[in-house]
Amino acid sequence: MSLAATLTIDLGAIVRNWRALDALSTPECETAAVVKADAYGCGAVPVGQALARAGVSTFFVAVPTEGAALRDAVGPGPAIYILGGYGRDQSALYRSADLRAVLNSAEQARSWFQDAMGRAAIQLDTGMNRLGMEANEFKSLGALPDTVDLVMSHLGNADDPPHPLNRTQLQAFQAMTDGLAIRRSLSATAGLLLGSDWHFDLTRMGIGLYGGWPYADAEPVIRIEAPVIQVRQVEQGETVGYGATWVADQPRQIATISAGYADGLIRALSGGASIFLGDRTAPLAGRVSMDLITLDVTGIDCAPGDMAELIGSKQSIDQVAAAAGTIGHEILTSLGARYMREYRSEA
Numbered sequence: 487m488s489l490a491a492t493l494t495i496d497l498g499a500i501v502r503n504w505r506a507l508d509a510l511s512t513p514e515c516e517t518a519a520v521v522k523a524d525a526y527g528c529g530a531v532p533v534g535q536a537l538a539r540a541g542v543s544t545f546f547v548a549v550p551t552e553g554a555a556l557r558d559a560v561g562p563g564p565a566i567y568i569l570g571g572y573g574r575d576q577s578a579l580y581r582s583a584d585l586r587a588v589l590n591s592a593e594q595a596r597s598w599f600q601d602a603m604g605r606a607a608i609q610l611d612t613g614m615n616r617l618g619m620e621a622n623e624f625k626s627l628g629a630l631p632d633t634v635d636l637v638m639s640h641l642g643n644a645d646d647p648p649h650p651l652n653r654t655q656l657q658a659f660q661a662m663t664d665g666l667a668i669r670r671s672l673s674a675t676a677g678l679l680l681g682s683d684w685h686f687d688l689t690r691m692g693i694g695l696y697g698g699w700p701y702a703d704a705e706p707v708i709r710i711e712a713p714v715i716q717v718r719q720v721e722q723g724e725t726v727g728y729g730a731t732w733v734a735d736q737p738r739q740i741a742t743i744s745a746g747y748a749d750g751l752i753r754a755l756s757g758g759a760s761i762f763l764g765d766r767t768a769p770l771a772g773r774v775s776m777d778l779i780t781l782d783v784t785g786i787d788c789a790p791g792d793m794a795e796l797i798g799s800k801q802s803i804d805q806v807a808a809a810a811g812t813i814g815h816e817i818l819t820s821l822g823a824r825y826m827r828e829y830r831s832e833a
Contacts, residue, residue, distance in 0.1 A: 727772025
C-alpha cells in the first residue's frame with residue numbers, strides 16, 4: 487500500500503481558464519499570466535510552458551530567481567516582469583535572464599536607468615499603500631525613457647465590487663497616467679471582473695487561472711487524494727489527536743489519512759473541514775498534524791488503501807479555505823513538495 491498522497495494538476499484547465507478570462511477582456515487588452523510562488527503552488531515550469539504554448543506573451547513573478555527559472559522554461563520570447571522591483575545586487579541575473587523590473591520607487595527607477603538595464607515597468611500607488619510611487623514621487627522622475635514600457639498599479643478591494651476604493655483607485659490611476667504614451671495595467675483577476683473601465687492595455691491573471699474565487703466560472707485545476715493507512719475503533723470518552731480536543735460521544739470509527747500540514751493541509755482546518763470518501767463526507771476528528779489527519783468514518787465503508795479526496799471535483803480550494811478561515815491563495819501556495827505530482831496535458 488502506497489503512503490503517498492497524489493496531487494493532480496490539470497494544465498488544460500489552466501489554459502482554458504486563461505482563454506476564458508482573455509475573452510472577457512476588451513479586444514485591445516492583453517491578458518498576462520501571474521506565475522509567482524511556483525505558479526500558486528502548481529509548478530511554474532509546466533504551467534509557464536503550457537501558457538506560453540497557448541499564446542501568453544507576458545508573465546509576472548515576484549522575485550528575480552523565479553524569473554530566471556521561468557526564462558529557462560519558456561525561452562527567449564515572452565516578457566517576464568519582477569513585481570518586487572530592482573536591487574543592484576541582482577543586476578547580473580536581470581541581464582542574463584532578460585528580466586524586466588517593476589520599479590516601485592523613484593530610487594529604484596533612477597538606479598535602473600543609470601545602470602542601463604533595459605525595459606521595465608513602473609508601479610504607482612493609487613491607494614493600497616503597499617508598493618509603488620505616489621503622484622509626487624512619480625512626477626519627480628520627469629520624462630521617462632523609452633525603455634519604460636508599462637505603467638501599472640494594483641487594486642486592494644477588487645474582490646468586493648461595491649467597495650468605493652475600486653472607483654477611487656481607478657480615478658487616481660487615470661489622473662496619474664492619462665496622456666502617457668505607455669501601456670497601462672491596473673487589474674488582476676478580480677479587477678478584470680469589475681468591468682472594462684478597469685482593463686486598460688493589459689490585465690494580470692493570477693488566482694483565476696488556478697480555479698479560484700472570485701472567478702466563479704473557473705474550471706477546477708487541482709485534485710488532492712491521500713490514502714487511508716489505518717482504521718480503528720474508539721470508545722465513548724476516548725480522545726483523538728494532539729491536545730485531546732476531540733472526544734468520542736459514542737463508539738466511533740476513525741480513519742487515519744496520509745497527509746497533513748506539511749502537505750499544505752493547514753492546521754487551521756482542524757475541527758472545520760470534511761473529506762470525501764467516495765460520495766460520502768467524513769469530518770475531521772481532532773487536529774491536523776504534520777503528516778496525518780484523522781476522520782470520523784462511522785457508518786462509512788472504509789479500509790486501508792482507500793483514497794480520500796481532499797480537494798477536487800467535489801470540494802473546491804475555496805471551500806477548503808473557508809473551512810480554515812482563509813483564502814484559496816493560501817491553500818494553493820501551501821501545497822507541499824512530497825506529493826506525487828501528476829500533470830494532465832493541456833491538449
